[in-house]
Amino acid sequence: QKEVEQNSGPLSVPEGAIASLNCTYSDRGSQSFFWYRQYSGKSPELIMFIYSNGDKEDGRFTAQLNKASQYVSLLIRDSQPSDSATYLCAVRNAGKSTFGDGTTLTVKP
Amino acid sequence: DTEVTQTPKHLVMGMTNKKSLKCEQHMGHRAMYWYKQKAKKPPELMFVYSYEKLSINESVPSRFSPECPNSSLLNLHLHALQPEDSALYLCASSQPLLGSSYNEQFFGPGTRLTVL
Numbered sequence: 115q116k117e118v119e120q121n122s123g124p125l126s127v128p129e130g131a132i133a134s135l136n137c138t139y140s141d142r143g144s145q146s147f148f149w150y151r152q153y154s155g156k157s158p159e160l161i162m163f164i165y166s167n168g169d170k171e172d173g174r175f176t177a178q179l180n181k182a183s184q185y186v187s188l189l190i191r192d193s194q195p196s197d198s199a200t201y202l203c204a205v206r207n208a209g210k211s212t213f214g215d216g217t218t219l220t221v222k223p
Numbered sequence: 224d225t226e227v228t229q230t231p232k233h234l235v236m237g238m239t240n241k242k243s244l245k246c247e248q249h250m251g252h253r254a255m256y257w258y259k260q261k262a263k264k265p266p267e268l269m270f271v272y273s274y275e276k277l278s279i280n281e282s283v284p285s286r287f288s289p290e291c292p293n294s295s296l297l298n299l300h301l302h303a304l305q306p307e308d309s310a311l312y313l314c315a316s317s318q319p320l321l322g323s324s325y326n327e328q329f330f331g332p333g334t335r336l337t338v339l
Contacts, residue, residue: 148327157313157330158266202265204328209254210279211328213265 115140118205120214129223133190137203137214140184147179147186148204151197152216158202162188193221226250227331229314235337238304244334246297246314255297256328257289258313266313272297273319304338311335 121136135149146165150158164170164177164186176189186205190197198221203214227248236242246255254273258266271279272291286308288300297314315328 146326150330157311157333160327160329163327206326209271209273209326210268211256212268215265 116214117141117212118203118214120201120203120217122215123217124220125217126220126222127193129193129195129221131193131221133193133197133219133221135188135190135201135203135217135219137186137188137205138184139186139203139205139212141205141207141212142181142184144184144205144207146206147177148206148211149175149177149188150202150204150213151199152202153199190219193219195221195223197221227314227316227329229312229331229334231334232332233335233337235339236301236304237339238306240304241300241302243301244299244312244314244336246299246331247295248316248329248331249295250316250329251294252316252329253294253319254317254326255291256315256317257287257297257299258315258330260311260313260333270299301336304336306338309337 127133149162152158162177164179170177174191178187200216200218202216204211230245257269260266269283270289275291286303290298311333313333314331317326317328
């Protein structure tokens with residue numbers, strides 16, 4: 115079992131729809147959780163982080179964390195073609211970040 | 224300034240060359256990281272420096288040698304690399320590993336390394 119697993123994708127949604135990205139992790143000691151967006155050939159860009167159970171909203175993005183279920187998700191509302199990228203889930207414990215393999219999202223105009 | 228810079232952007236080197244990658248941040252972060260990323264794979268942690276001291280080495284081969292001369296700079300010295308070491312090398316920084324609740328990492332643009 116991988117330490118951080120993401121839904122395999124690719125995920126395709128129409129413009130204006132909600133994109134839902136999921137991530138599960140195995141280390142119960144994990145303390146903080148991050149979502150990065152990575153365009154092809156570019157470096158990861160931090161878009162959301164969450165530390166406590168529940169929801170955290172920032173503009174069109176909502177991160178959800180459930181530590182009991184070891185699950186973190188990212189919702190993107192009103193998806194735009196510019197949201198088309200690979201989304202990486204990262205889980206941190208004691209300074210070490212472990213990344214999932216990423217989910218590639220395509221938003222079709 | 225919320226930027227992490229890396230030089231060079233691209234590097235081509237032979238297996239007998241010695242080269243260095245450089246990373247700089249001016250966000251006052253006291254933790255800095257090197258990652259390696261192969262195509263269509265996630266970043267893999269190589270090294271972590273905390274307060275200019277090496278705190279994590281993920282069993283990286285000795286042909287990669289990190290150095291943290293001060294709190295703003297991080298280098299990665301390369302020697303006798305193999306073609307399979309070709310990858311995107313990413314630097315990141317964050318607040319200190321201890322004593323801070325908020326430790327999100329910010330990545331630099333990366334150095335695209337090709338070993339011939």
